[in-house]
Amino acid sequence: MASRGTPSGSQTSLREANAARVLHAVQQHGGITQVELAETTGLSPATVSSIVKQLLVEGSVETRTTIRSGRRATLVTLTRRTGLVVGLHLAVRSLRVLIADVGYEVVAERVLPLPHDHRADTTLDRAALLTVDLLEEVGAGIDEVIGVGVAISAPVDPGSGVVASRGLMRGWEDVAVADVLAARLARPVVADNDANLAALGESRFGGARGATDLIFVRASFGVGVGIVSGGVLLRGPGGLAGEIGHVLVDPQGSICPCGSRGCLHTVVGSDAVLDSLRVSHGPLTLRDVLSLAQQGDPGCRQVLEDAGAAIGAVVANAAVVLNPSLIVVGGEVGSAGDSVVTGVRDALARRVLLNTDGPVSVIRSELGPRAEALGAMAHVLDREGAVTV
Ligand SMILES: [Zn+2]
Known part of the structure; x- marks a missing residue:
């Protein structure tokens, strides 16, 4: 009987590197099919299939059958682990809050209309309260939140995290949105412009x-x-x-x-x-x-x-x-x-x-109206490095 032998050190490290690539792609995209994994990672479908089997055995991922372009496909997601992520979209006339697990499965969502020229302090208070309320609804505590991502309809200075430009969102100039929310929620918070985060969201989970x-x-x-x-x-x-x-x-x-x-x-x-x-x-x-x-x-x-x-x-x-x-x-x-x-x-x-x-x-x-908040979540998990291999 032909023996396949023991993999050499370099084969093992190659397999580990490939497994890390697959896992990283699953984390970046939330749910992704095996076919899409092969396209994204550049690995062959057979290699992806064998890595997914290995990750299933290790308990790192879960699979289920789904439909893509009218055909059955195997959807790969991260195993639901402890840890939630919050995506907020603070827009000119509305506030959206999404809560998802680290596989970007949305578990709760709420949208509130905001008044014309809403004030930063009041709106950030409402955002913090709504986040805590929604967590309670899904039976979770704030300590389970890995981080909070905020998409805001104004430019945000990437260095200081403050709303950068005068006149673009009246009354929000120089407000350090991430710092204020981090103080209210006692969790890490990252903030960025909503069009930027929508672009990130679409490139991870949407049509792009x-x-x-x-x-x-x-x-x-x-x-x-x-x-x-x-x-x-x-x-x-x-x-x-x-x-x-x-x-x-x-x-x-x-x-x-x-x-x-x-x-x-x-x-x-x-x-x-x-x-x-x-x-x-x-x-x-x-x-x-x-x-x-x-x-x-x-x-x-x-x-x-x-x-x-x-x-x-x-x-x-x-x-x-x-x-x-x-x-x-x-x-x-x-x-x-x-x-x-x-x-x-x-x-x-x-x-x-x-x-x-x-x-x-x-x-x-x-992704429609969720694009910005989903992108905000991706921004959080990129920063907090939720995946460890
Ligand atoms: Zn102008």
């Missing part, structure tokens, strides 16, 4: 899985993009990378809350959109405009189409600079209809250089 060069367009009350380049999130030293809302589009335009004249925000921000409908429609909220447009109201459709075209033109310029393989469109406005997706596609189609190798894909956010 595995993409190393992408732009996430977050069109909401304001507009900004998150940029992943070469697999790394671009922030810039002041956290201002991707603030396309403050790109000059109209030299004779209005003064923007940031202090400059004629920023994209002055054309497509919610105030501009609502102002342009005031004479014809009276006072509306952004949600009214989105739902009226969905019902076919021509005026509301027109302003959203114009906003989509203006955003598309700036995103196409950014794409010429950054050469992404994929553009993901999200945020309340980006997700509500086709205006932003169409605006970006049309503008990209006119940039000849970008189409040399075929058109750049433009897709709608797969």
